[in-house]
Amino acid sequence: MDFKTEFKPETIQPQQIEVRSFEMIDEEIDEHQFPEEQYPVVRRVIHASADFELGKSMIIHPDAVQAGIKAIRDGRKIVCDVQMVQVGISKPRVEKYGCDVNVYISDPDVVEEAKRLNTTRAIISMRKAIKEAEGGIFAIGNAPTALLELIRLVKEGEAKPGLIIGMPVGFVSAAESKEELAKLDIPFITNLGRKGGSTVTVAALNAISILADQV
């Protein structure tokens, strides 16, 4: 491959961009309600969305950050609702603790069972996930039906996730699913309202893994 061009790059490296971005967020955020321990998660969500309103709409269970750190250090599985979340998660930092990052929504047994029950693949993927990822981190950024099903499984005592990061986006069921999540007394990270999505869910997960990887 020939990459030659006349361009003499005064390149800003991604690392420097991130440092400067975080400084700008700290300068611009004004007041917020988040304790010191939770702020790195909120800040990374703002960084990924450029949306202070979204960041400030976050609700983080008091045990969530520590639970997430523990799940990663214990090498628990990470479960994503969709592939966009899976590929966004920074792998080396979690794999070094033995965590692997899974998504079940396109598994042939999930597709087949969803068809048979006339339900969504997202729902069936959560039923599979809870059996394979007890104590793990569930990162749900796209499918409200996945989050609602996971909440139901928790309530019925069938699922015991270490941490739920639930931030689906959308006009139908997304806000409602996050309100339900915020009522649970287990470790969760979520936000109120319609906004959310794969990129901010990834950001929250990556923030937790960075914290887990610090001494």
Next chain:
Amino acid sequence: MDFKTEFKPETIQPQQIEVRSFEMIDEEIDEHQFPEEQYPVVRRVIHASADFELGKSMIIHPDAVQAGIKAIRDGRKIVCDVQMVQVGISKPRVEKYGCDVNVYISDPDVVEEAKRLNTTRAIISMRKAIKEAEGGIFAIGNAPTALLELIRLVKEGEAKPGLIIGMPVGFVSAAESKEELAKLDIPFITNLGRKGGSTVTVAALNAISILADQV
């Protein structure tokens, strides 16, 4: 795999959710400046972000929609800056016209060359892409440096993309890169300001491929 639970799902299918979401967007959007041809792109971006402000901040070149439709029907390559964009793009609809969906940022030759030149992999990936994807669609949702480099290559006559979808998010360079894109007189889809990201870039691309696939 045993999926049995007591749950009797009154499942809302994703298809129904999308139809209802679009109705809600149509009801809530108030006035906007987009011609009929462009509105499906804007609406899908709002759907993916639940953010009317972001949708209304879009700037779409008058030739963009037709150029995107033509590129897909002609089976041109689709180039993404990052893997999150690549996996989000709905594949069957573009592959049926012979388009494949590429991302070069982790290619060994790109990584090596970026190290050698002390620049970003995003920049080098664009230099590789323009050689392999003339006339193709460039979907840039994450890296402002990729977009700025692509703009430079267009200005210098080295790149002839069929359509640039450039919607990177962030505090440093993202807004500036999109302002530069909006000055070009070639087909582009972008938005002003810091907001953007992989999910909305995917939404814009998928909107174009849906249009291409309609009679």
